[in-house]
Amino acid sequence: MAHVAIRGYSYCLNHTPELALHYGNTPYMERMSHGETEFLKKLAVNMQSFDEACSYAPNQAFIGGIDLDRLAEQPSPMYQNRMDGASRFGRFGEIMPEGEFLGLMDICDVFDIIWLEEGFAANVSGDLGQHPLMNEKIMSRLEKGHALNDIDEEIKKHGALPLFFQGNIAGCCRKGHDVDESLSAHVLLENIASKAGSVLALLHLLKTAGMVPGDIDYVIECSEEAAGDMNQRGGGNFAKAIAEIAGCVNASGFDVRSFCAGPVNALIAGAAQVASGARPNVVVLAGGAIPKLFMNSRDHVRKGIPALEDCLGSFAVLLDPDDGTCPVMRLDALGKHSVGAGASPQAITSALVLEPLQKIGLSFDDIDKFAAELQIPEITVPAGAGDVPAANFKMIAALAVMKGMIKKEEMPAFVEQKGIPGFAHTQGHIPSGVPFIGHACEAIKEGKYRRVMIIGKGSLFLARLTNLSDGASFIIEPSRGETGKALGVSPEEVRKMLLEALQDLSGVLAG
């Protein structure tokens, strides 16, 4: 069975507290329903600065500024114990400040949807011009900007949404159609932001993998947004739109959706295409979700905690044939939450964790680390959702107890040994197992881990189409040597198979 190399990975955050304050669903709904309430006033005061976001240890872990052992050592609460001298750039990517991100959104807009105020556009052009990954071609897409009066008119008369920077209007997002809700300014804002996050992750991936844009053959996008119009609300295709901006002229692509299970499903879809020889390489990527920004801010404000959910997350992973030099995804032990598997936690955990291991004769012991939902606990615990990563590791441990593989009293040690701390923003698909791929591959290369499992779980029931949830998983391990080109059948193998078949046939006829 084929293994596929994980050739590269990148992880980025876009620090966007003002997009969060105005268009994150929780503050947006509050403002629509009740106006500028006390909660919204307090939220504005509770927002983190860019430097604070950079010095927050989980953010550094996400972009590869620190490893997970270092994260585990960080005293909590980490929003009160910030890191000194934290950089916006890490091994895997960066934390981009909001001004530059608004500029990148404009760069990613090819339909004159985003308008930037001319003074702001000039400043951003200066900032982005210094960015190590923004080349001349990309920068040529940045507009010169519009007069503030014109932007005001778009907002007041034509339904555009204002974009803010440091409390002032820095531009607007226009609607794409007068009556089509799928092309409303709100929908387009979310889609362009997600696209921009993906573009940034793709640019970082190209750099870390040492590739040029023309090297990329295929892109699979797996965010939770829907691009389309009133005749086809989820028509797509983010992937190709992202590849275009990054200059991947030889690539095509498509989108995969499965709520938070999207990324793991997309990685399996991409790996299968590489393993079959259909594509020489595939990039799987996703940008972030504006609606989830400040999702739990009501609880954070109530408890006097900084509004931590101020970053859009994005990632990109490059898959290509196994040449013996990179950690690999195994395709013979994929976890699948089937329609009939059941919805209880033990049914889901069994389908995603135990069954794939049993398929290849392995047990819980053979996996050094499991990575499921990796939300930052300091975000979710104050909101009453508990420590989500820890709950997942406990479920895996409890299943091991039920299957007689460990004793109940060994559960805490199992969780400690095989779990990892949460370090991803509450961006739905972003924390779903995939943030660990980068750290896991680094540790596998160092010989620190033998094998890890990446698990994605998605709440399909939110779409009101089914009561089912979804899940998928795969194992990453060191390469055992070149297998990537061996999927085709050689003439010798055909001869051997024919001989075996003829022998079987003669046995049947003789018998």
Added chain:
Amino acid sequence: MDLQNQQRVKDAAEKHGAENLVVILGSSDAEGAEIYAETVTNGDPTFAGPLAGAPLGLAVYHIFEPEIREEAEASVWEDQIGMMEMVLDTEGLANAVKGVREQYGKYTL
């Protein structure tokens, strides 16, 4: 508790009568369970949803409370819930909901 669920609870209470309704929570976090329990007894504490200012006083229980567990067939319980008993603080969750019910609830099983 999200706004849709608050509306469903409100609609069910109006249709069947608050005295005929039991709410069973499966929350994995004690603080979250308390907020859900408070929402269906004393009203939405965040004043954001349909149950804001609507103290229905419903009979609310966590699934780990003995009154609910005793109603379940043992094999089904083991199959569906058994693993989570090892994962969660069952006593803490049960006490959290019981406390709110005793404070704000008007009905019990």
